[in-house]
Protein backbone atom coordinates (compact mmCIF):
# COMPACT_ATOMS: atom_id res chain seq x y z
CA UNK A 422 0.00 0.00 0.00
CA UNK A 423 1.23 3.48 -0.86
CA UNK A 424 0.96 5.59 2.28
CA UNK A 425 0.90 9.27 1.49
CA UNK A 426 0.58 12.17 3.91
CA UNK A 427 -0.74 15.31 2.24
CA UNK A 428 0.98 18.04 4.18
CA UNK A 429 1.52 21.76 4.31
CA UNK A 430 1.19 23.66 7.55
CA UNK A 431 -0.28 26.60 5.69
CA UNK A 432 -4.03 26.64 5.44
CA UNK A 433 -5.90 27.12 2.20
CA UNK A 434 -3.24 25.69 -0.13
CA UNK A 435 -5.30 22.78 -1.45
CA UNK A 436 -4.56 19.88 0.93
CA UNK A 437 -8.14 18.80 1.45
CA UNK A 438 -9.17 19.40 -2.16
CA UNK A 439 -6.19 17.33 -3.26
CA UNK A 440 -6.80 14.49 -0.79
CA UNK A 441 -10.49 14.29 -1.68
CA UNK A 442 -10.14 14.44 -5.44
CA UNK A 443 -6.85 12.62 -5.85
CA UNK A 444 -8.36 9.83 -3.77
CA UNK A 445 -11.51 9.86 -5.89
CA UNK A 446 -9.46 9.80 -9.10
CA UNK A 447 -7.39 6.86 -7.87
CA UNK A 448 -10.58 5.02 -6.90
CA UNK A 449 -11.94 5.62 -10.40
CA UNK A 450 -8.73 4.10 -11.72
CA UNK A 451 -9.65 0.95 -9.81
CA UNK A 452 -7.49 1.44 -6.74
CA UNK A 453 -8.85 0.72 -3.28
CA UNK A 454 -8.38 4.00 -1.44
CA UNK A 455 -8.31 4.71 2.28
CA UNK A 456 -8.72 8.37 3.20
CA UNK A 457 -7.94 9.64 6.68
CA UNK A 458 -9.30 12.97 7.78
CA UNK A 459 -6.70 14.25 10.18
CA UNK A 460 -7.85 17.85 10.43
CA UNK A 461 -10.18 18.88 13.27
CA UNK A 462 -12.00 21.07 10.76
CA UNK A 463 -13.32 17.83 9.25
CA UNK A 464 -13.34 19.29 5.76
CA UNK A 465 -12.43 16.02 4.07
CA UNK A 466 -15.35 14.36 5.83
CA UNK A 467 -17.69 17.11 4.67
CA UNK A 468 -16.22 16.96 1.18
CA UNK A 469 -17.55 13.41 0.91
CA UNK A 470 -20.93 14.43 2.27
CA UNK A 471 -20.28 12.51 5.47
CA UNK A 472 -20.50 13.73 9.04
CA UNK A 473 -19.74 12.43 12.48
CA UNK A 474 -22.96 12.09 14.50
CA UNK A 475 -22.72 12.96 18.22
CA UNK A 476 -22.58 9.33 19.34
CA UNK A 477 -20.48 8.12 16.42
CA UNK A 478 -16.77 7.41 16.94
CA UNK A 479 -14.23 9.19 14.77
CA UNK A 480 -10.50 9.26 14.27
CA UNK A 481 -10.35 11.11 17.60
CA UNK A 482 -11.51 7.92 19.35
CA UNK A 483 -8.96 5.89 17.41
CA UNK A 484 -6.18 8.06 18.86
CA UNK A 485 -7.48 8.62 22.37
CA UNK A 486 -9.54 5.51 23.19
CA UNK A 487 -7.89 2.82 21.02
CA UNK A 488 -11.14 2.27 19.09
CA UNK A 489 -10.26 0.11 16.06
CA UNK A 490 -10.19 1.94 12.74
CA UNK A 491 -12.63 -0.65 11.38
CA UNK A 492 -15.27 0.62 13.84
CA UNK A 493 -14.86 4.17 12.59
CA UNK A 494 -14.29 3.80 8.86
CA UNK A 495 -17.12 4.66 6.45
CA UNK A 496 -17.55 3.43 2.92
CA UNK A 497 -18.23 6.71 1.11
CA UNK A 498 -17.88 5.83 -2.57
CA UNK A 499 -17.04 2.80 -4.62
CA UNK A 500 -13.44 1.93 -3.68
CA UNK A 501 -13.23 4.79 -1.16
CA UNK A 502 -13.19 4.29 2.60
CA UNK A 503 -13.05 7.34 4.86
CA UNK A 504 -11.91 7.60 8.45
CA UNK A 505 -13.86 10.71 9.46
CA UNK A 506 -12.96 13.55 11.80
CA UNK A 507 -14.75 16.32 13.58
CA UNK A 508 -13.84 19.15 15.91
CA UNK A 509 -13.12 16.76 18.81
CA UNK A 510 -9.85 15.99 17.08
CA UNK A 511 -8.57 19.42 18.13
CA UNK A 512 -8.40 18.06 21.68
CA UNK A 513 -5.65 15.56 20.98
CA UNK A 514 -2.94 18.20 20.86
CA UNK A 515 -3.46 18.82 24.59
CA UNK A 516 -4.95 15.50 25.68
CA UNK A 517 -2.03 13.47 24.43
CA UNK A 518 0.66 15.72 25.85
CA UNK A 519 1.64 13.28 28.60
CA UNK A 520 0.92 10.06 26.71
CA UNK A 521 4.03 7.99 26.02
CA UNK A 522 4.35 7.03 22.37
CA UNK A 523 1.81 9.63 21.28
CA UNK A 524 3.65 10.04 17.97
CA UNK A 525 2.96 6.48 16.84
CA UNK A 526 -0.75 6.14 17.67
CA UNK A 527 -2.00 6.31 14.10
CA UNK A 528 0.62 3.90 12.81
CA UNK A 529 -0.25 1.39 15.50
CA UNK A 530 -3.96 1.69 14.79
CA UNK A 531 -3.29 1.14 11.08
CA UNK A 532 -1.11 -1.90 11.84
CA UNK A 533 -4.12 -3.54 13.50
CA UNK A 534 -6.50 -2.58 10.69
CA UNK A 535 -7.51 -5.55 8.59
CA UNK A 536 -8.71 -3.65 5.53
CA UNK A 537 -6.73 -4.06 2.34
CA UNK A 538 -6.04 -0.93 0.33
CA UNK A 539 -3.78 0.13 -2.49
CA UNK A 540 -3.36 3.72 -1.39
CA UNK A 541 -3.82 5.64 1.83
CA UNK A 542 -4.02 9.43 1.81
CA UNK A 543 -3.94 11.44 5.03
CA UNK A 544 -5.34 14.97 4.97
CA UNK A 545 -3.24 16.84 7.52
CA UNK A 546 -4.17 19.90 9.57
CA UNK A 547 -2.56 23.30 8.97
CA UNK A 548 0.02 22.89 11.73
CA UNK A 549 3.10 20.85 12.56
CA UNK A 550 1.76 19.52 15.86
CA UNK A 551 1.15 16.01 17.12
CA UNK A 552 -1.43 15.19 14.44
CA UNK A 553 0.96 15.97 11.62
CA UNK A 554 3.74 14.05 13.38
CA UNK A 555 1.42 11.03 13.64
CA UNK A 556 0.68 11.31 9.93
CA UNK A 557 4.41 11.49 9.10
CA UNK A 558 5.08 8.45 11.25
CA UNK A 559 2.26 6.44 9.66
CA UNK A 560 3.11 7.43 6.09
CA UNK A 561 5.98 6.54 3.80
CA UNK A 562 5.55 9.42 1.39
CA UNK A 563 4.88 13.11 1.68
CA UNK A 564 2.96 15.04 -0.94
CA UNK A 565 3.10 18.81 -0.50
CA UNK A 566 0.36 20.87 -2.10
CA UNK A 567 1.72 24.33 -2.69
CA UNK A 568 0.58 27.56 -4.23
CA UNK A 569 3.17 29.20 -6.41
CA UNK A 570 2.77 32.72 -5.11
CA UNK A 571 4.98 35.02 -3.11
CA UNK A 572 4.31 33.42 0.27
CA UNK A 573 4.03 29.91 -1.15
CA UNK A 574 7.54 28.83 -0.22
CA UNK A 575 7.61 30.43 3.19
CA UNK A 576 7.37 27.77 5.85
CA UNK A 577 8.64 25.04 3.56
CA UNK A 578 11.91 24.91 5.51
CA UNK A 579 10.07 24.26 8.75
CA UNK A 580 8.00 21.55 7.07
CA UNK A 581 11.09 19.84 5.65
CA UNK A 582 12.80 20.17 9.03
CA UNK A 583 9.89 18.31 10.63
CA UNK A 584 10.02 15.61 7.95
CA UNK A 585 13.75 15.23 8.58
CA UNK A 586 13.28 14.86 12.33
CA UNK A 587 10.59 12.20 11.94
CA UNK A 588 12.73 10.35 9.39
CA UNK A 589 15.79 10.44 11.65
CA UNK A 590 14.05 9.45 14.84
CA UNK A 591 11.03 7.31 14.07
CA UNK A 592 10.35 6.60 10.42
CA UNK A 593 13.46 6.06 8.25
CA UNK A 594 11.23 5.14 5.28
CA UNK A 595 9.74 8.60 5.00
CA UNK A 596 10.45 10.44 1.75
CA UNK A 597 9.05 13.48 0.03
CA UNK A 598 7.53 12.23 -3.20
CA UNK A 599 6.47 15.47 -4.72
CA UNK A 600 5.10 18.95 -4.66
CA UNK A 601 1.74 19.47 -6.29
CA UNK A 602 1.11 22.97 -7.53
CA UNK A 603 -2.46 23.84 -6.62
CA UNK A 604 -4.67 26.71 -7.79
CA UNK A 605 -1.92 27.11 -10.33
CA UNK A 606 -1.65 30.01 -12.74
CA UNK A 607 1.14 28.90 -14.99
CA UNK A 608 0.87 31.98 -17.20
CA UNK A 609 1.79 34.43 -14.46
CA UNK A 610 5.35 35.57 -14.09
CA UNK A 611 5.31 35.20 -10.33
CA UNK A 612 4.21 31.55 -10.52
CA UNK A 613 6.97 30.87 -13.05
CA UNK A 614 9.60 32.40 -10.79
CA UNK A 615 8.44 30.52 -7.74
CA UNK A 616 8.40 27.21 -9.64
CA UNK A 617 11.89 27.86 -10.96
CA UNK A 618 13.19 28.64 -7.48
CA UNK A 619 11.62 25.49 -6.19
CA UNK A 620 13.03 23.44 -9.06
CA UNK A 621 16.52 24.80 -8.38
CA UNK A 622 16.21 24.00 -4.72
CA UNK A 623 15.14 20.42 -5.42
CA UNK A 624 17.87 19.93 -7.99
CA UNK A 625 20.45 21.08 -5.44
CA UNK A 626 19.32 18.25 -3.14
CA UNK A 627 19.82 15.42 -5.64
CA UNK A 628 22.19 12.75 -4.40
CA UNK A 629 21.99 13.92 -0.78
CA UNK A 630 20.51 11.88 2.05
CA UNK A 631 17.66 14.35 2.46
CA UNK A 632 14.11 13.02 2.54
CA UNK A 633 13.43 15.19 -0.53
CA UNK A 634 16.47 14.11 -2.56
CA UNK A 635 14.18 12.51 -5.17
CA UNK A 636 11.22 14.85 -4.77
CA UNK A 637 9.71 16.28 -7.95
CA UNK A 638 7.41 19.09 -8.75
CA UNK A 639 4.50 17.07 -10.11
CA UNK A 640 4.23 17.49 -13.86
CA UNK A 641 0.51 17.90 -13.49
CA UNK A 642 -0.38 21.15 -11.81
CA UNK A 643 -3.91 21.75 -10.60
CA UNK A 644 -5.39 24.77 -12.30
CA UNK A 645 -7.62 27.14 -10.42
CA UNK A 646 -11.11 25.88 -11.14
CA UNK A 647 -14.31 27.07 -9.51
CA UNK A 648 -15.89 23.62 -9.79
CA UNK A 649 -13.36 22.34 -7.27
CA UNK A 650 -14.42 24.98 -4.79
CA UNK A 651 -18.13 24.50 -5.45
CA UNK A 652 -18.16 20.70 -5.28
CA UNK A 653 -17.08 20.52 -1.64
CA UNK A 654 -19.98 22.69 -0.50
CA UNK A 655 -22.32 20.05 -1.98
CA UNK A 656 -20.50 17.23 -0.20
CA UNK A 657 -19.28 15.93 -3.53
CA UNK A 658 -15.99 15.24 -5.22
CA UNK A 659 -15.34 17.05 -8.45
CA UNK A 660 -16.09 13.78 -10.26
CA UNK A 661 -19.59 13.69 -8.77
CA UNK A 662 -20.20 17.36 -9.38
CA UNK A 663 -18.46 18.31 -12.61
CA UNK A 664 -16.76 15.29 -14.18
CA UNK A 665 -15.78 17.20 -17.32
CA UNK A 666 -14.30 20.22 -15.57
CA UNK A 667 -10.63 21.17 -15.62
CA UNK A 668 -10.51 20.18 -11.98
CA UNK A 669 -11.59 16.62 -12.79
CA UNK A 670 -9.12 16.45 -15.69
CA UNK A 671 -6.23 17.73 -13.57
CA UNK A 672 -6.82 15.38 -10.64
CA UNK A 673 -7.20 12.43 -13.01
CA UNK A 674 -3.82 13.27 -14.54
CA UNK A 675 -2.21 13.79 -11.17
CA UNK A 676 -3.54 10.43 -9.97
CA UNK A 677 -2.12 8.70 -13.04
CA UNK A 678 1.20 10.43 -12.54
CA UNK A 679 1.47 9.46 -8.89
CA UNK A 680 0.21 5.91 -9.43
CA UNK A 681 2.70 5.42 -12.22
CA UNK A 682 5.38 6.72 -9.92
CA UNK A 683 6.60 9.14 -12.57
CA UNK A 684 7.48 11.74 -10.01
CA UNK A 685 9.95 9.61 -8.10
CA UNK A 686 11.87 8.46 -11.14
CA UNK A 687 15.12 10.46 -11.28
CA UNK A 688 15.49 12.68 -14.33
CA UNK A 689 18.75 12.69 -16.23
CA UNK A 690 18.99 16.40 -16.92
CA UNK A 691 18.91 18.85 -14.03
CA UNK A 692 17.17 21.32 -16.28
CA UNK A 693 14.50 18.98 -17.62
CA UNK A 694 11.52 21.18 -18.41
CA UNK A 695 8.32 20.85 -16.46
CA UNK A 696 5.08 20.25 -18.29
CA UNK A 697 4.30 23.95 -17.93
CA UNK A 698 7.47 24.97 -19.68
CA UNK A 699 6.89 22.44 -22.44
CA UNK A 700 3.33 23.54 -22.93
CA UNK A 701 4.32 27.17 -22.97
CA UNK A 702 6.66 26.44 -25.87
CA UNK A 703 4.15 24.34 -27.76
CA UNK A 704 1.27 26.78 -27.43
CA UNK A 705 0.84 29.57 -29.95
CA UNK A 706 2.29 32.58 -28.24
CA UNK A 707 -0.23 34.86 -26.66
CA UNK A 708 0.72 38.39 -25.82
CA UNK A 709 1.21 37.38 -22.20
CA UNK A 710 3.52 34.50 -23.09
CA UNK A 711 5.61 36.64 -25.40
CA UNK A 712 6.20 39.25 -22.76
CA UNK A 713 6.36 37.19 -19.63
CA UNK A 714 8.10 33.94 -20.39
CA UNK A 715 11.47 35.45 -21.40
CA UNK A 716 11.38 38.01 -18.64
CA UNK A 717 10.77 35.31 -16.05
CA UNK A 718 13.81 33.44 -17.27
CA UNK A 719 15.98 36.57 -17.21
CA UNK A 720 14.78 37.64 -13.82
CA UNK A 721 15.34 34.19 -12.38
CA UNK A 722 18.86 33.89 -13.70
CA UNK A 723 19.69 37.35 -12.48
CA UNK A 724 18.73 36.64 -8.90
CA UNK A 725 21.70 35.54 -6.83
CA UNK A 726 19.81 34.23 -3.82
CA UNK A 727 16.59 32.57 -4.86
CA UNK A 728 13.41 32.92 -2.88
CA UNK A 729 13.40 29.17 -2.22
CA UNK A 730 16.93 29.20 -0.88
CA UNK A 731 16.21 32.19 1.32
CA UNK A 732 13.06 30.60 2.64
CA UNK A 733 14.89 27.39 3.38
CA UNK A 734 17.82 29.07 5.08
CA UNK A 735 15.81 31.23 7.39
CA UNK A 736 12.97 29.35 9.00
CA UNK A 737 12.38 32.04 11.61
CA UNK A 738 12.07 34.81 9.08
CA UNK A 739 9.96 32.52 6.97
CA UNK A 740 7.48 31.83 9.74
CA UNK A 741 7.21 35.52 10.52
CA UNK A 742 6.44 36.29 6.92
CA UNK A 743 4.00 33.43 6.78
CA UNK A 744 2.09 34.89 9.69
CA UNK A 745 1.50 37.92 7.53
CA UNK A 746 -1.00 35.95 5.45
CA UNK A 747 -1.48 34.01 2.28
CA UNK A 748 -3.65 36.32 0.22
CA UNK A 749 -3.42 35.88 -3.50
CA UNK A 750 -2.29 38.74 -5.66
CA UNK A 751 -5.01 40.75 -7.39
CA UNK A 752 -3.03 40.32 -10.62
CA UNK A 753 -3.19 36.55 -10.46
CA UNK A 754 -6.83 36.63 -9.44
CA UNK A 755 -7.66 38.70 -12.51
CA UNK A 756 -5.58 36.73 -14.97
CA UNK A 757 -7.20 33.52 -13.91
CA UNK A 758 -10.82 34.55 -13.63
CA UNK A 759 -11.68 33.41 -17.15
CA UNK A 760 -9.90 30.07 -17.02
CA UNK A 761 -11.27 29.25 -13.59
CA UNK A 762 -14.88 29.05 -14.70
CA UNK A 763 -14.20 26.23 -17.21
Ligand SMILES: Nc1ncnc2c1ncn2[C@@H]1O[C@H](COP(=O)(O)OP(=O)(O)O)[C@@H](O)[C@H]1O
Pocket residue numbers: 431432433434435436437438439464547603604605643644645646647649650651653
Ligand atom coordinates in the same frame (compact mmCIF):
# COMPACT_ATOMS: atom_id res chain seq x y z
N1 LIG B 1 -7.66 24.33 -7.86
C1 LIG B 1 -8.55 25.05 -7.17
N2 LIG B 1 -9.33 25.96 -7.81
C2 LIG B 1 -10.21 26.72 -7.13
N3 LIG B 1 -10.41 26.63 -5.80
C3 LIG B 1 -9.68 25.74 -5.11
C4 LIG B 1 -8.73 24.90 -5.76
N4 LIG B 1 -8.15 24.12 -4.81
C5 LIG B 1 -8.72 24.43 -3.65
N5 LIG B 1 -9.64 25.41 -3.81
C6 LIG B 1 -10.44 26.06 -2.77
O1 LIG B 1 -9.53 26.79 -1.95
C7 LIG B 1 -9.91 26.65 -0.60
C8 LIG B 1 -8.79 26.02 0.20
O2 LIG B 1 -8.55 24.71 -0.29
P1 LIG B 1 -8.37 23.49 0.70
O3 LIG B 1 -8.19 22.28 -0.12
O4 LIG B 1 -9.48 23.46 1.70
O5 LIG B 1 -7.01 23.89 1.41
P2 LIG B 1 -6.35 23.33 2.75
O6 LIG B 1 -6.91 21.98 3.00
O7 LIG B 1 -4.89 23.33 2.45
O8 LIG B 1 -6.70 24.30 3.83
C9 LIG B 1 -11.19 25.84 -0.57
O9 LIG B 1 -12.27 26.70 -0.54
C10 LIG B 1 -11.14 25.07 -1.87
O10 LIG B 1 -12.42 24.75 -2.35
Ligand SMILES: [Mg+2]
Pocket residue numbers: 436437438460464545
Ligand atom coordinates in the same frame (compact mmCIF):
# COMPACT_ATOMS: atom_id res chain seq x y z
MG1 LIG C 1 -7.88 21.26 4.73
